[in-house]
Amino acid sequence: MVNIERKVVRSISELSSFKFLLVFYLIFFIISVIIMGIVALLAWAGLSSSGINIPDMLNSFGLGNFGLGNFGLANLGGGSVLYIVLAIVVGLIASVFYAAFGTLMVWIGNVVLRISGGIELRFIDREVKAKSE
Secondary structure, eight states: OOOOEEEEEOOOOOHHHHHHHHHHHHHHHHHHHHHHHHHHHHHHHHHHHHOOOOHHHHHHHTOOOGGTTTTGGGGSSSSSSHHHHHHHHHHHHHHHHHHHHHHHHHHHHHHHHHHHHHHEEEEOOOOOOOOOO
């Protein structure tokens, strides 16, 4: 006969969920930066090898007149390192906000758990039996 142990979850620690979510979103951000960087480099290499550059392509769509020739950021130095640093800082700040939002969702879940009386979890008690020789 299988013995089933029942436990009730009354709340989840907000601090532990914040730490978990922060590490999760930071890892997700780092992976997405690497993937998007590789995709951007491949797209740039493909376009430049065929003689197409971004400002000319935007001009062909009629977007050159709106100051988007350098993605509208020509006043910040024209590109490269500043944009990369800005994107990384914004991504890190976004990761913290996503983790804070996830923690807020855990807090709301804890309020619901208190109102509803908790969630019952069932654990099967597994015993490891040594084989007799």
